[in-house]
Amino acid sequence: MAEGCFKTPAKPKGRTSKGIDVSGGKFNLEIPASPFLARLGYGTGVSVYSLDRGKEQSPWAIKKLNKFYRERQTVQKVCLEKEAELMRKLNHPNIIGFRSYTQTPEGPMLLLEKCDWSLLDVIEERVDKGSNAFEAWKIEKVAKDVVFALEFLHHTLFYMHGDLKSANVLVNGDFDAVKLCDFGVAVKMDEDFTAPAEEYTGTRYWLAKEVLEGSKERITNKAEMYSYGLTVFEMLSLSFPHMEDATDCSTSTETDSSFPEDEDSVVDESENSTLGTRPYLPERLAAFYAADKNYNDILSIYFLCTSENAGERPAANHLASSFREKMAAGEA
Incomplete structure (x- = not known):
């Protein structure tokens, strides 16, 4: 950074x-x-x-x-x-x-x-070194640990993280531990798992369609599962969602004495019609994943969580239960 x-x-x-x-x-x-x-x-x-x-x-x-x-x-x-x-x-x-x-x-x-580095750092280092896809177990480790954190947030405390992406996921060692961080824009939900759409700020490229559209209806915890799916996408694609020409994922270039960034210099991402949809995996990597069954479960999670229909996305506790079943069977 x-x-x-x-x-x-x-x-x-x-x-x-x-x-x-x-x-x-x-x-x-x-x-x-x-x-x-x-x-x-x-x-x-x-x-x-x-x-x-x-x-x-x-x-x-x-x-x-x-x-x-x-x-x-x-x-x-x-x-x-x-x-x-x-x-x-x-x-x-x-x-x-x-x-x-x-x-x-x-x-x-x-x-x-303090953790060793962010998932964003890990991805950027891999790209800088010209490395190929992450091993399946590393992507699954991140997917599992993050969804365990979301299960606790969503279903025990009734909070959404509010800005889920690789920059807010921390890693220790060689994926020995994965932890969620940065809760400054967390959103409190009611016990029916809903919250006003305008309270969910996040980062536009990672936002679900129902959040971007500013629906008058309340959003649910499923909105955050879309951002979770795009965090998995970052590891699968070695790139950022809906940002084909992006070379820097940072959201700020401030130093300690800087002023707020000039809003006129910010690109109007709302013109990007792909926001809130399922981004395509690069053809080369998509073919690689399709040929290796070890990625099947990860690809399933990615496709399910990035559905434009919130009702089709799994809840965090359902995904967490699936991971626990795999762990009990010695498969994860």
């Missing part, structure tokens, strides 16, 4: 946050100023940094507002507070772990478990 450009101060100045509450305990944690932290990634108005806590402790990730946004009462600030509140409830092996939320001289900070 793009790295921010900073000037090194003449005298390094650390930032210390005292009394951070983590798992019921209190301790002093020194958080260096942003220029002295390695940036892991960024989104609209926020950056994520790595915090090294010493040799005997695992590193954490720090999510913080960029300068323009932390000095104002912005949507981004509200989203970070909302994310912290929800993260406290998200105790699941396939969801990034919450560590703390604290106020510092640099504004509010959300401290989280």
